[in-house]
Amino acid sequence: MADSENVSYPSIDPSTFDLIVVGTGLPESVIAAAASAAGKSVLHLDANPFYGSHFSSLTLDNFTSFLQSNCDTSSSSSMEDDTVNDGTEYNLVNLKPRRLYSDIEISYLVSPESLEPLRKFNLDLAGPRVLFCADSVVDLILKSGASHCLEFKSIDATFIYGIDGHGRLLSVPDTRAAIFKDRSLGLAEKNQLMRFFKLVQEHFGSEGAGGDRQEESGRISDEDLESPFVEFLKKQRLPPKIKSIILYAIAMADYDQDSPEVSNNLLKTKDVVQSLALYHSSVGRFQNAMGAMIYPIYGQGELPQAFCRRAAVKGALYVMRMPVTSVLLDKESRHYKGVRLASGQDLFSHELVMDPCFTVRLPSLLSPSSNLQYENTEGKVARGICIIRGSINPDLSNLLVVFPPRSLCTEQVTSVRALQLGSNMAVCPSGLSVLYLSALCDDAAQGRELLRAAMNVLFPLPISKNSESSTSVETEGAEGETKPILMWNSIYVQELSMGSSEAVNICPMPDGTLDYRKLLESTVKLFQKIYPEEEIFPHSVTEDTEDNGDLPSEMPE
Known part of the structure; x- marks a missing residue:
């Protein structure tokens, strides 16, 4: 997150918009692009120096620092002095960060120098996640013109574990x-x-x-x-x-x-x-x-960036490293009017869309239903990332492994999924692979246990942190098959909850599914709530191109 101390923020002009969007996650970026395509004036803000928010793909060092800075702490839940009257015609309702992650574990099993260059990694915060070639998200990408900014590769194969009674991965x-x-x-x-x-x-x-x-x-x-x-x-x-x-x-x-x-x-x-x-x-x-299934080259963080580019082509204004500190409410009507930035500038809009990492309460100002409330109705999702030398299958770079319920242990009631991506996806240096794991869970301990059990199947032998030669030694399983070497891993737990408020529009957070369909469905419903008379991307975009210096790319044909 941007540091608000000793920072010189630019002044934003104009100061009034049809829509202000806070956060550049995938749902926020889709809504910004759709509103811009509908002729609305849009201001898109993000406190981060990168696009994507919780849907971003980050270098290894940036991933670690972002995850730790968004770790859940008890102090972040303090809700005192949320509403301020600063003598203007507006009441200020302070925004407080809402941490999505907890129980973070990061382990280097080799020296950090063995993973250089760190900038060659593009690690997804919300992995594993893929797109089905025929699903509505791909149709939206094509319809919106975001496909001009994206390139995909296919997931080569899917494997399932434990259904033969011999603990093997079967295609x-x-x-x-x-x-x-x-x-x-x-x-x-x-x-x-x-x-x-x-x-x-x-x-x-x-x-x-x-x-x-x-x-x-x-x-x-x-x-x-x-x-x-x-x-x-x-x-x-x-x-x-x-x-x-x-x-x-x-x-x-x-x-x-x-x-x-x-x-x-x-x-x-x-x-x-x-x-x-x-x-x-x-x-x-x-x-x-x-x-x-397909996956975007350079990581799923390319998806929100592609929609942001489409929004910019249609006139949306983007300002990064710009924290929003408060929501402005009219003192008389108590309706939303605008936001206050960390710079102290007030900006105004008819509608506000926010990413799910803020906590807002509106005590004594509006009815209880107007407060921004989060309902933890879906439990949690444990996510894991492993950097490995080699591949789970030596003949394939990009593959999905499914561990059905009860395949890892008798207490396992949810599926565990592991998505391996190779360097041809431009997510890691040559010779390495990135493996994303996830499991829905009721609590952190349960989720961590499931991910470790899956990792133990894929990487059966522990590697000493002090072994400098471990990156060049391969291990063998019971039947002589070559096993990849685990070099680095992280496990963290993300809460799954839904936010709702009459005063502001809250985008959905990353869910625990493998694809984007539920996420897109919630995003489209939110857009239709804000603009009931507008169709989301009513016309396919075929003639619009942008000269932004990026390499040309396209959907698979």
Whole structure:
């Protein structure tokens, strides 16, 4: 964060806008770009010297300092003297930082010099995260013109752990050709998986052909669609191995679907079938994407930057290293009027959008529902980052590993996901890989235990911190396969909560899912709440280009 002491802040002119956006996270950047495209005057502010906020990709040293500066502390929750009357026509409601991270552990298993140059790393704060080729986020990227500022590579393969009873990583067969080539499945299992995929495809094919409701035409009945998906799978008589592949490695279910203690998280058949249809429609959408998922080169922090560039092309004004200290409320109407900057300047707008790392209370000024409140309704997500020498699979650079519930320990009720990215993604120096892990959890101890269990599978032998030669020594697993070397890792816990207020608009924080769909859905709803008469990016952008000195790039074709 910017240091407000001994800093000379520029004066911003004009001082009145249609929309002020605080924070350059992905949701804030999408809203800024959409509002600018709709002809609104937009001011976009960020206290950080970099774009992306909690969706950014940072160098190794910047990642460490940012994470530690945003660590949860008890002192940050003090809410005294929030509202100030400074003698002007406005009441000032102070903004206080809200820390998203806790239980931070950072370990160097080799000397820091072994990881040089640190600037070659682009580490995602909110990993692991990918885009499905056919999902609504990719469509929005294309529609908005943000694709002019982005380039992607595909995730080459997905693996699932522990479904064969031997503690191995098995490749996930997600296409007809992959099923036929798969050596871990028997002929009967291949036929069962093929029949199930065909059923899903025929279901959506019959809907697209006019909504034929005859079950014999391939459509899944309405009764089955509303039932828990595990019940539907029982009707299909699929073996446990196939069910795990479908549920956790293709549909990406977060919670154990077979245990009554997590029955509140059971997925309906209609939701899973939609996820399966998205997965299969993603395979083959782009010629040079090998599978269903893609990832932005240089890290997911490129996504908010791309939308910020689109907003700037449409006239949005950007000021970085500019903290906002207070919200201005009219004394008479008690309605939002503007913000006060760390420079002391007051800026005004019709609407305000803020990222989720602020705490605001409006005591005695407005009704309780107007206060900015956070509800911790979703628990927490434990995130981990590992820098490794080598690869989990020596033949692949970019891959996803899924650890289904109960595969690591009997107490595991959530999936653990690990996304490995190689240097061809421009996220690390050559010869190294970055591995992102995540697990939904109820508390920090549970989350850390799950991530460590997954790491222990991938890196079975500990490495001495004092061993200078450890970066050049490879270890072998039980069956002789080469294991990568763990060089550096970090584990931290992020809370998952939703903020709401009538006075200001709060963007969603990074969630615990693998993709961006829920995040985008919340962002679009927020934009529609602010501008109910406007369509978000109503026209596809094909003619707009920006001469910003960046290398030309595009979506895969």
